[in-house]
Every structure is written in structure tokens, then in C-alpha cells.
Amino acid sequence: MVSSAKTFYEDKALIFQGFQESLEKAGENNKLYKFLAWVLSWIFSTDHKRVGILYLITMAAFFAIGVSLGLLIRFELFLPGEQFISARVYNSVFTMHGVIMIFLVVIPGIPATFGNFCLPLQLGAPDVSFPKLNLSTWWLFMIGAGLAVLSLFVGTNANGELMMVAPDGGWTFYVPYSLESSANISLALSGAFILGFSSMFTGMNFITTIHRMRAKGMGFFQMPLFCWSLYASSWIQVLATPVVSITLLLVIIERFMGIGIFDPSKGGDPVLYQHMFWIYSHPAVYLMVIPAMGVVSDVIAVFSRRTIFGYKAIAISSMAIAFVGYFVWAHHMFTSGMTETAQIVFSFLTFFVAIPTAIKTFNWIATLYKGSIHLSVPMVWALTFVFLFSIGGLTGLLNGAINADIHVHDTYYVVGHFHYTMFGGGMVGLFCACHYWFPKVTGKIYNESVGYLAWAFFFVGFNTLYGSMLVMGLLGMPRRYHDYLPQFTIWHQLSTIGAVIMVTGLIIMFINLLKGWINGPKANENHWDGRSLEWTHSASPPILLNFDKDPEVQGGPYDYDGEWK
Amino acid sequence: MSHSNDEVHIVSYGTHTMVYIGLLSLTALTVAIAGGNFGSLTLLIAMFIATCKAGLVLSYFMHVKFEDRVIQMMVASAIILLIVAYGMSFIDYGTR
Amino acid sequence: MSNSTELHIEENHDHEHEDYVGDKMGMWLFLFTELLLFGGMFLAFLVYYISFYTEDFHNAGKNLNVMMGGGNTLILLTSSLTMVLAITAIQKKNKFLSIFYLIVTIACAGGFMVVKYFEWGAKFSHGLYPAKLTSLAEYFGPSIIPSLPKGEAIFFGLYFTMTGLHGFHVMAGVAVLLIVLYKVIVNDIDSEKFGYMENVGLYWHVVDLIWIYLFPLLYLVA
Incomplete structure (x- = not known):
């Protein structure tokens, strides 16, 4: 490692580099120009590390908006009856909470941020295969996000007058309501359509990078498990996203031209929309959580100082989840009028997803066994992932069984379940990654004690918030209702209190990370004693093209005590 | 660039032309069969012929066979x- | 896979590294997304055709002009042939032949769109156009689609969407083919460096591939 080399913060790979440089020159005596030059050096940078950080910052902003909307829902539901938002606005709020959290935060999630940042580093490559395409995904993401947010403000009412009507049918945009709603559904859908391209291009880029740019001596089975998880999720991005793109496009076309494809009054079949929607959106659930599993595999091995137990099984189970996950979509539709044969087949297949997931969980536990466990902040988050995701997964089995599902369908039980999987899974994985790769990204370290404190608030709040949802769902509280019967009051209030505690934890975490980034103490070069290439062969923070000379892999990514074969 | 030019398999004009003739005859066949009356089999036959055509395009024009x-x-x-x-x-x- | 690593060492930290196989792999992955995009539409078509409106689809299909559809099939197949011939020509260092074939390809694509224009025009003038496009009523009279049996209305909905989306891809194809033509003329593509041209060719064949399925489904189901 050459410490005298410039880090990627001081060096740049840009499109429009000449323009940026002349602006920088002009900026020597003009602060505005200087600032503009600095912004350009980020938003036009093809460096995968800068793109990853761009995603991280923008997603943090969207996450904050999503959390605020979620809090608004919880406060509204603190007491029965209307508190401070009307039923109409309430519908828009939960829709936009879903759209922002799903399409702008969890789906791009780990691949777009730490996938971009770490994949080439872990593979020993100077960048991804298509750096310009990589930058363009961020632009597409911003355009798509912009349209989705814009749709909040520019709706027309039934008389065609411009007014604020946000999309209000839930994030799934089920027909026929989404065909008839006067809200500006088309704009939100166009946003989602463009976001789909961003996701597909990221997937294409990662698959090609993994196939073509591994360091010398690194076979597929010498890759860190995070790369394997990205490989599996990239295939989902490439092979599932187009189906939802065409589905959303058909809804837009239907709204503008009235071709009748999904409209039952014109002979269309609304169930077909649900099929086509979930052909993508169920694999997308795994797209959210598989990369988190990859992060956790890496973290658990590093902080147990042991070779990961069952490397191949974990690697292949990622692919298995991606593959089986493609064929279980209709378990979202047990009450929508499918035939019984279809229900039974899809229910049967659904249980198969539990197998590779359990393989991973048991392997993680086996890795901990007799390991020398370091309970640092990233490790605490990783174990939290295992705990919360196990609850999410096991509650999911109940949803996969047809008869049980009919009882809990469209209740708060489902809401609790998918928050345990996506938030307790996908997002906790992202928090884990934030704490794990923090020294790599910034070269500094956050305050660990505050890190534990944030985690404690989060953990207590999270379980209070979503645990009470599971209970009230089983008691019969339907989801998406603006009002509720008095017997549910206690559970809603518990849930809201949990939300406040959890958000306190999130704020502490966010401030802690930000403070660490701005003026934290300098971190060690290999702060956590990792064995994969991003720790052993590149500086923290890395230089522009990652490695000063091309790394060559001996040993494996989890080569502790020569256990690796 | 010194890239894999030597590895690249150049398909001859002749092969391409043969494939083209094959595609044309299959098109003629599918139109001819659509005129006849095969009842519910019509869709299956049409899809089968289309898949043959697609296979030709994939393996020769799109080079999959040599990939x-x-x-x-x-x-x-x-x-x-x-x-x-x-x-x-x-x-x-x-x-x- | 050692190929890319060797290349990478040779160039030693050239940011825009060249990777012939990698580019092609990326292109194929993009084509998969195209395949599944149209795959979703074909799924909708097959579901309605097989499970809901077999009879209606037969009747509606009779309104389509097999001559025009078949003609367009010939045009697209020919353009696919000239595309691969253009690639073979450039590989065999025959620049002028390659340019000739490329121009034929682009001309075919243009011809396809012209036929499409007349075909859609004929449909529109019979009042067959999506019902919500009320501004067209001025030129063609009111749309008769709402008065058709439901299955026929859906058939025409799918017909316009699928051929429209396909036509859009043809036009995008013309745009990239023009770029290839320019690159060949200025020797940016030659017998040493033709990866870009091959990848555009792959895209063009997918456009053809989709039509191979569209033609029998839409024009011959009658």
C-alpha cells in the first residue's frame, strides 16, 4: 500500500473533464464556481466509488422522506378516528411511503451503494466493466425519482383542474383502481419505469464485471460471498425487471389510449396485471435481501476470525434463492381469484425458498461456533439481521400456507412480516455495510459507543413497532385503514411509541456516522482485520483505480489460520 | 487493440445466404399452413415454425453457435x- | 477468463479498458431485458388468445393485411441478412461492400416503417384506433373499437401496442445503424475493431426475432 498516492477524493475520472477543470481554475477566486466545480466532480464522475457514494447520499435523503411519511402514518393512527390528516391524504401518504421506500431505497439499496463501491475492490478490478453506464444509472435513478416525487404535486382532479393529488392506490398500483384514479398515476409509473432501467443497467454491469474482471487467481469460488450475492441479485435485476417495466408501461398506455388490456369493463383481466406485476415484484423481494445476506456473510466471518462455514453452500444458496424466487410469485394472489390448482402449486413452491435461506442461517451460526467473536458495531448489526430476518422469514411461512394466508391476508400481520424482512433484512444489512465499510470509504472511524447506543434504540423500537403489528394483524386489524376499532388502540399506540424509539436510534446512528466522516479519528488501514482484497490490497480510502499494482490472489477471502482450502 | 481477432470465427457469405433462404422458405411454409385448416393445432404449428426460424437467427446470424x-x-x-x-x-x- | 486479466495488465490502469468479450456479454444481457420486455407482452397476448377470446381473436385477425405483414417479414429478414453480410465484409477488410450492405439494411428498416405507416393508416381510416385518442376522430371519424366484441377490442389494443413498441425499436435500430455507418466510413470500425458493429447487429437481430413471433401471432391467427 502506498500511502503517498492520492485518494479517490483528490483524484478524478470524469466525463466533461475539461469543462470541470476550467471551472475549477475560475473557482480560485470565486466561491460559487469552486462549489460548482466540486459538484460536477461528483455528478459526472465515472469512478465506481464516487457513484456508490452519490447513491448513498441521495438514498439517505429519500430514506429520510420515507421515514417521515411512515412516522406521519403512525401518529395519525395513535388514536382511532381522524387526527390531523384526512382519509384521502392518508391514502396518498401510505402510497408514497411505499413507493419511496421500495423503489427509491430498498431496491437500489445495497447493490447501488456498497455494491458499486466494493465489488471492483473485492474483485481486484480497477473499476466496473462499463463505468459510463454505471454513472448513467445514477442519472436515470435521479430522473425516475424526480418524476415519482413530482407526481406528488402535479395531479389533476376529476374536472381536469391542477391540484395536489398524490397517487393513492398503494405502491402495487393494482388495476382497475390505478386505471381510474384521478391522481397522477402515469407520472409515478413513468418514474418507476425509468428506475427499472437504472436497476437493469446496474445488474448488467455487475454480471459482466464479475465474469470479466476478477483478479488473477480468483476463480468464481474464490470470490467473497458479497460478490456472489451481488451476482445472484444482478441476475434478478436483468431477468425480472423488464417484466414489470412492460406491465407499468401497459398501464400508462391504457390510461392514455384505453386499449383495454387490464380493464375489466373492456374485457381485460385484472388478475393478469397481478401476475405480471408479481413476476417481477416477488423476485425483487429477494433482490432486496440477497445482497444483505452477502454483507452479513462477510461480516460474520471477519468478526469471528474464522473461515466462513460452508462457503460453497452459501454461494450456491444465493443463486438458488434467486432461481426459486422466480417461480413463487403468485403466493401474493391467494385471495385474488386464481384457481385452486395454481394456489396449491405456488404455495408448495413457496416453501422451497425457505431451504436455501435456512442453509445460510445455519452456516452463519456454524461460523460463530468456536470463533473468536469480536462484538464490534458491524457484527452487532449482522447478528441483528440474522435475528430479525429469521422472524421475518418464519412469519412468511404462515403467509405461504394458503389457509393461514387467507386469515392474515391484507392485515397488519403482512405489514409486520414484510417490514421484518425488508427493513429488518435489507435495510439492516445496509446499516451493517455502512458500519463495516465505513473505514474503507472514509479512512476514518465513528464513535463505537454511540454506535451501540443507536443500535439499542433501533432494536428495541423496531421490535415494538413491528412486533405489535404482527399481533394486531392476527387479531384482525386490516392494513391501509385510516381508522380502526377501539380494541386495537393499545397495539397502535405501542406501535407508535416503538416508531419514535426506532427513529431516535436512526437519528443517533446517522449523526454518529456523519460526525465520524467529518472529523472522526483516523482508522487503521485494515481496520477490522479482513482478508478480502479491499482490505488487504488497497488503501483506505482507495486510490482512483483502486490498486497501485494488480493484485494476485493466493488464499481465499476468509483465510484465517490457514483454514481456507 | 490486440484483442481476440484471431479467435473470432468469421461466418462466410455463403452460410449466411443459405440461412436466409431457409428463413424465407419457413416463412412461406407458415403462411401456407395458416391458409389450411388445422383447427386448434394452427397456433402450435405456427409457434413451432417461428421457433425454428428463431433458432436459425440465434445460432447463425447472432453467432451463438460459435460463441x-x-x-x-x-x-x-x-x-x-x-x-x-x-x-x-x-x-x-x-x-x- | 484469464483473458481479461492479461489485457488489463497490458494496459496497466487505462480507465476505459477494452474488453471485446465483456462488451458482447453486456450486450447480450441487455438483449435479455428486451426479450423479457416483449415476453411480458406475448404472455398477455397468449393468455387472452388461449384462455379468453380465441374466437374473437380469429375474427379480429382477419382484418389484418397478410400481404403487408408478410412483406414486412421479408424486408426484416433481408435486412438481417445484409447486417451479417456487412459484418462479414468488414471482417474480410472489404469496407465498401460493408458500407453498401449497411445502407441496404437501413433502407430496409425505412421500408419497414413505410409499410407500417400505410398499414396503420388503413386501420385508422376504418375507425380502428385506440378509443381514448379522441383527437384522431377529426381525421378518421369516431373510433369503432368500443363497439366491437370485447375480445376483438383487446386484440386491436394488443396489436397497436405490440407493433407500436416494435416499430419504436426499429427506429432506435435505424439510429444506431446510422452511427455504425458513420463509424465505418471514418474507419472507427475496421477489420481489427468491429465489436461495436457486432453488438448493434445483435440488437438488430433481436428486432427481427421479435417480429418472427409477432407475424404469425397477429397476422396468421385468423
Whole structure:
């Protein structure tokens, strides 16, 4: 490692580099120009590390908006009856909470941020295969996000007058309501359509990078498990996203031209929309959580100082989840009028997803066994992932069984379940990654004690918030209702209190990370004693093209005590 | 660039022209058969011929036949995935 | 896979590293997304055709002009042939032949769109156009689609969407083919460096591939 080399913060790979440089020159005596030059050096940078950080910052902003909307829902539901938002606005709020959290935060999630940042580093490559395409995904993401947010403000009412009507049918945009709603559904859908391209291009880029740019001596089975998880999720991005793109496009076309494809009054079949929607959106659930599993595999091995137990099984189970996950979509539709044969087949297949997931969980536990466990902040988050995701997964089995599902369908039980999987899974994985790769990204370290404190608030709040949802769902509280019967009051209030505690934890975490980034103490070069290439062969923070000379892999990514074969 | 020019398999004008003639005759065949009366088999036959044509285009025009094993496997898995997804959808529609 | 690593060492930290196989792999992955995009539409078509409106689809299909559809099939197949011939020509260092074939390809694409224009025009003038496009009523009279049996209305909905989306891809193809033509003329593509041209060719064949399925489904189901 050459410490005298410039880090990627001081060096740049840009499109429009000449323009940026002349602006920088002009900026020597003009602060505005200087600032503009600095912004350009980020938003036009093809460096995968800068793109990853761009995603991280923008997603943090969207996450904050999503959390605020979620809090608004919880406060509204603190007491029965209307508190401070009307039923109409309430519908828009939960829709936009879903759209922002799903399409702008969890789906791009780990691949777009730490996938971009770490994949080439872990593979020993100077960048991804298509750096310009990589930058363009961020632009597409911003355009798509912009349209989705814009749709909040520019709706027309039934008389065609411009007014604020946000999309209000839930994030799934089920027909026929989404065909008839006067809200500006088309704009939100166009946003989602463009976001789909961003996701597909990221997937294409990662698959090609993994196939073509591994360091010398690194076979597929010498890759860190995070790369394997990205490989599996990239295939989902490439092979599932187009189906939802065409589905959303058909809804837009239907709204503008009235071709009748999904409209039952014109002979269309609304169930077909649900099929086509979930052909993508169920694999997308795994797209959210598989990369988190990859992060956790890496973290658990590093902080147990042991070779990961069952490397191949974990690697292949990622692919298995991606593959089986493609064929279980209709378990979202047990009450929508499918035939019984279809229900039974899809229910049967659904249980198969539990197998590779359990393989991973048991392997993680086996890795901990007799390991020398370091309970640092990233490790605490990783174990939290295992705990919360196990609850999410096991509650999911109940949803996969047809008869049980009919009882809990469209209740708060489902809401609790998918928050345990996506938030307790996908997002906790992202928090884990934030704490794990923090020294790599910034070269500094956050305050660990505050890190534990944030985690404690989060953990207590999270379980209070979503645990009470599971209970009230089983008691019969339907989801998406603006009002509720008095017997549910206690559970809603518990849930809201949990939300406040959890958000306190999130704020502490966010401030802690930000403070660490701005003026934290300098971190060690290999702060956590990792064995994969991003720790052993590149500086923290890395230089522009990652490695000063091309790394060559001996040993494996989890080569502790020569256990690796 | 010194890239893999030597590895690249150049398909001759003749082969391409033969494939083209094959495609044309299959098109003629499918139009001819559509005129006849095969009842419910018509769709199946038409799809079979279309798949033959697609196979020709894929393997020769799109060069899959001469491609790396990795790319061949990718193409195959994408197509199989699509077909299985179709089959899965018809578990519902086929039993209505 | 060692190929890319060797290349990478040779160039030693050239940011825009060249990777012939990698580019092709990326292109194929993009084509998979195209395949599944149309795959979703074909799924909708097959579901309605097989499970809901077999009879209606037969009747509606009779309104389509097999001559125009078949003609367009010939045009697209020919353009696919000239595309691969253009690639073979450039590989065999025959620049002028390659340019000739490329121009034929682009001309075919243009011809396809012209036929499409007349075909859609004929449909529109019979009042067959999506019902919500009320501004067209001025030129063609009111749309008759709402008065058709439901299955026929859906058939025409799918017909316009699928051929429209396909036509859009043809036009995008013309745009990239023009770029290839320019690159060949200025020797940016030659017998040493033709990866870009091959990848555009792959895209063009997918456009053809989709039509191979569209033609029998839409024009011959009658």
C-alpha cells in the first residue's frame, strides 16, 4: 500500500473533464464556481466509488422522506378516528411511503451503494466493466425519482383542474383502481419505469464485471460471498425487471389510449396485471435481501476470525434463492381469484425458498461456533439481521400456507412480516455495510459507543413497532385503514411509541456516522482485520483505480489460520 | 487493440445466404399452413415454425453457435426462464 | 477468463479498458431485458388468445393485411441478412461492400416503417384506433373499437401496442445503424475493431426475432 498516492477524493475520472477543470481554475477566486466545480466532480464522475457514494447520499435523503411519511402514518393512527390528516391524504401518504421506500431505497439499496463501491475492490478490478453506464444509472435513478416525487404535486382532479393529488392506490398500483384514479398515476409509473432501467443497467454491469474482471487467481469460488450475492441479485435485476417495466408501461398506455388490456369493463383481466406485476415484484423481494445476506456473510466471518462455514453452500444458496424466487410469485394472489390448482402449486413452491435461506442461517451460526467473536458495531448489526430476518422469514411461512394466508391476508400481520424482512433484512444489512465499510470509504472511524447506543434504540423500537403489528394483524386489524376499532388502540399506540424509539436510534446512528466522516479519528488501514482484497490490497480510502499494482490472489477471502482450502 | 481477432470465427457469405433462404422458405411454409385448416393445432404449428426460424437467427446470424460456452449458457437460461414463467402462468389460466 | 486479466495488465490502469468479450456479454444481457420486455407482452397476448377470446381473436385477425405483414417479414429478414453480410465484409477488410450492405439494411428498416405507416393508416381510416385518442376522430371519424366484441377490442389494443413498441425499436435500430455507418466510413470500425458493429447487429437481430413471433401471432391467427 502506498500511502503517498492520492485518494479517490483528490483524484478524478470524469466525463466533461475539461469543462470541470476550467471551472475549477475560475473557482480560485470565486466561491460559487469552486462549489460548482466540486459538484460536477461528483455528478459526472465515472469512478465506481464516487457513484456508490452519490447513491448513498441521495438514498439517505429519500430514506429520510420515507421515514417521515411512515412516522406521519403512525401518529395519525395513535388514536382511532381522524387526527390531523384526512382519509384521502392518508391514502396518498401510505402510497408514497411505499413507493419511496421500495423503489427509491430498498431496491437500489445495497447493490447501488456498497455494491458499486466494493465489488471492483473485492474483485481486484480497477473499476466496473462499463463505468459510463454505471454513472448513467445514477442519472436515470435521479430522473425516475424526480418524476415519482413530482407526481406528488402535479395531479389533476376529476374536472381536469391542477391540484395536489398524490397517487393513492398503494405502491402495487393494482388495476382497475390505478386505471381510474384521478391522481397522477402515469407520472409515478413513468418514474418507476425509468428506475427499472437504472436497476437493469446496474445488474448488467455487475454480471459482466464479475465474469470479466476478477483478479488473477480468483476463480468464481474464490470470490467473497458479497460478490456472489451481488451476482445472484444482478441476475434478478436483468431477468425480472423488464417484466414489470412492460406491465407499468401497459398501464400508462391504457390510461392514455384505453386499449383495454387490464380493464375489466373492456374485457381485460385484472388478475393478469397481478401476475405480471408479481413476476417481477416477488423476485425483487429477494433482490432486496440477497445482497444483505452477502454483507452479513462477510461480516460474520471477519468478526469471528474464522473461515466462513460452508462457503460453497452459501454461494450456491444465493443463486438458488434467486432461481426459486422466480417461480413463487403468485403466493401474493391467494385471495385474488386464481384457481385452486395454481394456489396449491405456488404455495408448495413457496416453501422451497425457505431451504436455501435456512442453509445460510445455519452456516452463519456454524461460523460463530468456536470463533473468536469480536462484538464490534458491524457484527452487532449482522447478528441483528440474522435475528430479525429469521422472524421475518418464519412469519412468511404462515403467509405461504394458503389457509393461514387467507386469515392474515391484507392485515397488519403482512405489514409486520414484510417490514421484518425488508427493513429488518435489507435495510439492516445496509446499516451493517455502512458500519463495516465505513473505514474503507472514509479512512476514518465513528464513535463505537454511540454506535451501540443507536443500535439499542433501533432494536428495541423496531421490535415494538413491528412486533405489535404482527399481533394486531392476527387479531384482525386490516392494513391501509385510516381508522380502526377501539380494541386495537393499545397495539397502535405501542406501535407508535416503538416508531419514535426506532427513529431516535436512526437519528443517533446517522449523526454518529456523519460526525465520524467529518472529523472522526483516523482508522487503521485494515481496520477490522479482513482478508478480502479491499482490505488487504488497497488503501483506505482507495486510490482512483483502486490498486497501485494488480493484485494476485493466493488464499481465499476468509483465510484465517490457514483454514481456507 | 490486440484483442481476440484471431479467435473470432468469421461466418462466410455463403452460410449466411443459405440461412436466409431457409428463413424465407419457413416463412412461406407458415403462411401456407395458416391458409389450411388445422383447427386448434394452427397456433402450435405456427409457434413451432417461428421457433425454428428463431433458432436459425440465434445460432447463425447472432453467432451463438460459435460463441463462448458462458454466453451460450446465459442465452439458454434466459430463454428457459421465460418459457418456465409462461408455463407457471398457465398453471392458473390453464385450469380456469 | 484469464483473458481479461492479461489485457488489463497490458494496459496497466487505462480507465476505459477494452474488453471485446465483456462488451458482447453486456450486450447480450441487455438483449435479455428486451426479450423479457416483449415476453411480458406475448404472455398477455397468449393468455387472452388461449384462455379468453380465441374466437374473437380469429375474427379480429382477419382484418389484418397478410400481404403487408408478410412483406414486412421479408424486408426484416433481408435486412438481417445484409447486417451479417456487412459484418462479414468488414471482417474480410472489404469496407465498401460493408458500407453498401449497411445502407441496404437501413433502407430496409425505412421500408419497414413505410409499410407500417400505410398499414396503420388503413386501420385508422376504418375507425380502428385506440378509443381514448379522441383527437384522431377529426381525421378518421369516431373510433369503432368500443363497439366491437370485447375480445376483438383487446386484440386491436394488443396489436397497436405490440407493433407500436416494435416499430419504436426499429427506429432506435435505424439510429444506431446510422452511427455504425458513420463509424465505418471514418474507419472507427475496421477489420481489427468491429465489436461495436457486432453488438448493434445483435440488437438488430433481436428486432427481427421479435417480429418472427409477432407475424404469425397477429397476422396468421385468423
